Amino acid sequence: MDLTQPEYAYMFGFLQADGHLHAGPGNKGRLSLEVSSIDRELLLKFQKLCPYPSSVRDRTRSTNFKADHTSSTWSMCSLEGRRTLCALGLPYGKKSTLIRPPTVEFSARDYIRGLVDADGAVGFTAKSYPFISLTTSSDDIAQHFTEFGKAVGGAARNPGKNARDNVFNILYTSDPAVAIVQEIYYEGALTLDRKATKAQAVKAWDRPPTMRARATPTRWTPEDDAMLLGNTNARAAALLGRTEKSCTIRRWRLIGPAKARGTRFHA
Numbered sequence: 001m002d003l004t005q006p007e008y009a010y011m012f013g014f015l016q017a018d019g020h021l022h023a024g025p026g027n028k029g030r031l032s033l034e035v036s037s038i039d040r041e042l043l044l045k046f047q048k049l050c051p052y053p054s055s056v057r058d059r060t061r062s063t064n065f066k067a068d069h070t071s072s073t074w075s076m077c078s079l080e081g082r083r084t085l086c087a088l089g090l091p092y093g094k095k096s097t098l099i100r101p102p103t104v105e106f107s108a109r110d111y112i113r114g115l116v117d118a119d120g121a122v123g124f125t126a127k128s129y130p131f132i133s134l135t136t137s138s139d140d141i142a143q144h145f146t147e148f149g150k151a152v153g154g155a156a157r158n159p160g161k162n163a164r165d166n167v168f169n170i171l172y173t174s175d176p177a178v179a180i181v182q183e184i185y186y187e188g189a190l191t192l193d194r195k196a197t198k199a200q201a202v203k204a205w206d207r208p209p210t211m212r213a214r215a216t217p218t219r220w221t222p223e224d225d226a227m228l229l230g231n232t233n234a235r236a237a238a239l240l241g242r243t244e245k246s247c248t249i250r251r252w253r254l255i256g257p258a259k260a261r262g263t264r265f266h267a
Contacts, residue, residue: 001084001085001088003088003102003104003105003106003107003111004105004106004107005107006107006110006189006190007049007110007190008049009106009107009108009110009111009114010107010110010111010113010114010117010189010190010191011046011049011114011190012085012088012089012090012102012106012111012114013110013111013112013113013114013115013117013118014033014042014046014114014115014117014118015031015033015085015090015114016089016090016095016099016114016115016118016141017099017114017115017118017119017136018033018034018035018118018119019031019032019033019090020032020033020095021082021085021086021090021091021092021093021095022092022093023092023093027079028077029077029079029082029092030075030076030077030082031074031075031076031077031081031082031085032073032074032075033046033073033074034071034072034073034074035071035072035073036069036070036071036072037058037070037071037072038194039072039192039193039194040056040058040072041193042192043056043072043073043074044056045190046074047074050076050081051081052076052078052080052081053076053077053078054074054075054076054077054078055074055075056072056073056074056075057072057073057075058070058071058072058073059071059073088102088104089101089102089103096136096137096138097137097138097139098138099138099140099141100138100140100141100144101140101141101144108148109148109183109184109186110184110189110190112144112145112148112184113184113185113189113191115134115136115141115145116132116133116134116184116195117191117192117195119134119135119136120132120133120134120135121133122181122185122195122198122199122202123198123201123202124201124202125173129173129174129177130173130174130177130178130181130201130202130205131171131172131173131177131202132171132172132177132180132181132202133169133170133171133172134168134170135167135168135169135170136167136168136170137161137166137167137168138168142159142168142170145170146158146159146170148180149170149172149176149180152179152180152183153172153175153176153177153179153180154175154176154179155172155176157170157171157172174207174211175207177202178202178203178205181199181202181203182203185199185200185203218242220250224240225250225254227239227240228240228247228250228251228254229251229254229255233247233248233251
């Protein structure tokens with residue numbers, strides 16, 4: 001599985017989010033990936049990509065959400081295949097907090113798309129703003145997604161786990177969301193058909209004329225930092241053309257909240 005190849009990078013991201021490696025006695029075990037039957041076509045594509053014997057089966061059962069839910073499951077039992085996936089970063093058993101980006105070279109945008117297709121969402125908010133989001137329990141995946149979002153969408157995110165589910169809910173909206181979607185849902189990319197349809201709509205979004213233009217942040221330079229630390233916040237704000245709040249937050253980031261609280265910010 002060469003993760004520099006877009007299809008394999010996407011498949012691996014999807015498997016990390018939604019797939020499962022089950023260990024059996026001895027060297028027995030299997031890889032399984034279960035999705036709703038409406039996404040069955042993707043499993044057939046994975047089956048073609050996989051160089052080992054595998055199967056796709058359907059079943060109908062009652063769930064908490066539907067009395068006759070039909071799902072499709074892709075299964076692969078090859079020991080060599082399972083060892084390859086495990087070495088790349090798909091652990092056996094419960095994995096939600098353990099997964100992390102591969103340590104080998106990989107196609108980043110395709111890997112991200114796999115994560116989003118499995119554990120994320122693309123579409124429009126109730127106010128008709130485009131968005132892309134990812135839900136994960138992994139600190140490493142959350143950091144990787146936010147770094148990607150900053151590099152591609154130009155928007156910084158520093159999320160924490162929510163109190164109810166202990167997971168990260170990372171959200172980008174408007175222009176940053178469009179930029180990220182344009183990067184990962186490119187023409188011809190392997191993806192879920194229903195996600196591709198939503199992605200096309202997001203990429204076609206135009207900022208309404210009445211919507212306030214997104215501000216372009218002014219980056220702090222080492223010279224700015226020196227000016228800030230050598231003056232009060234009020235004085236630095238006047239010299240640098242920034243707000244006092246901006247100077248306060250920057251000082252906290254440079255010297256820490258505890259030290260900042262002991263500093264006289266105002267003349």
